[in-house]
Amino acid sequence: MLDTIKVNDKTLPWLIVERGFEIPSFNFAIESEEIAGRPGSIVKSRNLKEYRFELPLIIRNDYLSHGGMKKLDDVLNEVVRFFNYDDPVKLQFTSQDWYWNAYIEGPIELDKDRIGFWSFKINVVLADPYKYAVEGTKNTAISDQVSVVSTGTADSPVIVQATALQNASYYMITKNDEDYFMIGDDDLDKTVEDYTPTLWDNEMRAFTGWTKQTASTNIDGYTGGTTGGGMMLSSSNDSFMLKQETITATSGWNGAEYKHSFGKSAQDFVSTCKIHVNQKNKGSTHFAQYLYDTDNRLIASIGYRNARASQAIGSIVITLFDQLGQQKKIYEYTNSPMFYKWDDIVIYMRLERVGTTFKIKTWKYKELEYPKRVIPVDVNEKQWEDSGKFYQRPIAAVSVYTAKNGTNYHMPTYILGSYTHEKLPKPPKARDMIIKKGDVININTQDKTVTINEDPSLDLKTFGSDFFNINSGYNECIIYPEKTFDTTVYWQDRYL
Structure with missing residues (x-):
């Protein structure tokens, strides 16, 4: 049977693997040292090394091959596009149920005078020397215990997803009484309090609690504009977006603002918003989350803009x-x-104020589907001091705003969530309720990331705990505190 390869789940039907290729495995190397006067040697280390090998390939180019006869340049360009990635690719033989995370090196050399088929080699570099099962596996905890059985020949990293059934000051998962991962504080001698009570958390699935603002012009010179337009729910009913037919102005930034009053004021706070911007068709957009004081005056804007058409x-x-x-x-x-x-x-985007100190944190995800948003990218943080105390007014309301510019194409902007919490003073010997009912914790032991509701939370990792891998074979994992979380463990069997 002719075997082909997949690169990031894509194939070229006329590209096949030359017969006789030997799949490399078990690339362990022993480092030893001989000592004079002593028989044999002393083993210093045993390491699994990277792989570097040539993969022989054949290009079929005849009337019976897929697409018929092809020109050399067309074939070469297709092959280059097929292999040209800056990051490691998922390299799989179609006859196998596993894949490598591989880098591809050149050059690619094709005989310009050959007709019918070409034979060439690509250089494969496996900085990650393991093979991974194509199909992943998962298991859900029952009574705070979850069995994880790996049929691979090597240990495997895991992704742990836990949903809080009630408030908690920590989350811990153990492996076979030999290792554990934990965030938070489980010291029972410390008082547990919620030092970040909710002012307004909204997932933008309905307009309940929001009030549409009338026509006016806000004073935000960066991400603002006129108000008075309307918003609508997205087709999936999980976000707000601009209802463009409500915008009649043909110039300037014009949009819609929806506001919510907290019913109380807060001095110290943390306010977060999340948006999805579709950049496929280039265009402009404005978005902002505004915070208002008790006199209905703007005190802060947390915004995103693309002013280029x-x-x-x-x-x-x-x-x-x-x-x-x-x-x-x-x-x-x-x-x-x-x-x-x-x-x-x-x-x-997040803005936090405690006293005269403002802290800013921003991060991004490429994945749209919520369960796949596990690894944050481009995390950026900054601190700013209000030394003159000009921006110390309590907050009492929040709003979300989105706008388009004139008749220019509006880059679709979806408002996914708005979250504002009060920050109360925390005594030195106290445990914070860092996990609230409904929060989702994601732990990725391969990429060494941990998020709570997609918020990078590596700073909450307990000193001494590890991003552990599961062993080959049977593993028993226990979750603490008991009766507090629904936990599911995901993994891919890994092979030497």
Whole structure:
């Protein structure tokens, strides 16, 4: 049977693997040292080394091959596109149920005078020397115990997803009484309190609790514009978006704002918003989450803008407003070039105030589907000091705003969530309720990341705990505290 290869789950039907290729495995190397006067040697280490090998391939080029006869340049260009990736690719033989994470090196050399078929080799580098099962496996904990059985020949990293059934100050998962991972504090001698009570958490699945704002012009000179337009739910009913037919102006930034009052005021706070921007078709957009004081005056804006009509060069902009309405920009972070090519980008923006200190944190995800948003990218943090105490007014309301520019194409912007919490003073010997009922914890032991509701939370990792791998064979994992979490463990069997 002719075997072909897949690169990131794509194939070229006329590209096949030459018969006789030997699959490399078990690349262990022993480092030893001979000592004079002593028989044999002393073993210093045993390591699994990287692989470097040539993969022989054949290109079929005849009338019976897929697509018929092809020109040399057409074939070469297709092959280059097939292998040209900056990051490691998922390299799989179609006859096998496993794959490598591989880098591909050149050159690719084809005989310009040959007709009918070409034979050539590509250089494969396996910095990660393991094979991974194509099909992943998962198991859900029952009574805070979960059995994880790996049929591979090597240990395997895992992804742990836990949903909180009630508030908790910590989460811990153990493996075979030999290792554990933990976030938070389980010291029972410390008082447990919720030092970040919720002011308003909303997942944008309904307009209940939001009030549409009438026509006016806000004072945000970076991500603002006129208000008075309307929003609507997305087709999936999981986000707000601009209802463009409600915008009639043909110039300037015009949009819609929806507001929610907390019913109380808060001095110290943390406010987060998340949006999804579809960049496939280039265009412009404005988004902002606004915080208002008790006199209904703007005190802060947490925004994102793309002011270019034909480029996907967006920026996160965070500003503050004094009592006179004067705006001060304290943060601007432009997307790096790697994001210009992304069709979709999920952006998180956070502003925190404690005393006179403002802390800013932003991060992004490439994945749109929620369960797949596990590894945050481009995490950026900054601190700014309000030394003059010009921006100390309590907050009492929040709003979300999105706008388009004139008749220019509006880059679709979906508002996915708005979350604002009060921050109460925490005594030195106290445990914070870092996990709230409904929170989702994701732990990725391969990439060494941990998130709570997609918020990077590596700083909460307990000293001494490890991002462990499961052993080959049977593993028993226990979850603490008991009767507090629904936990599912995901893994892929790994082979030497």
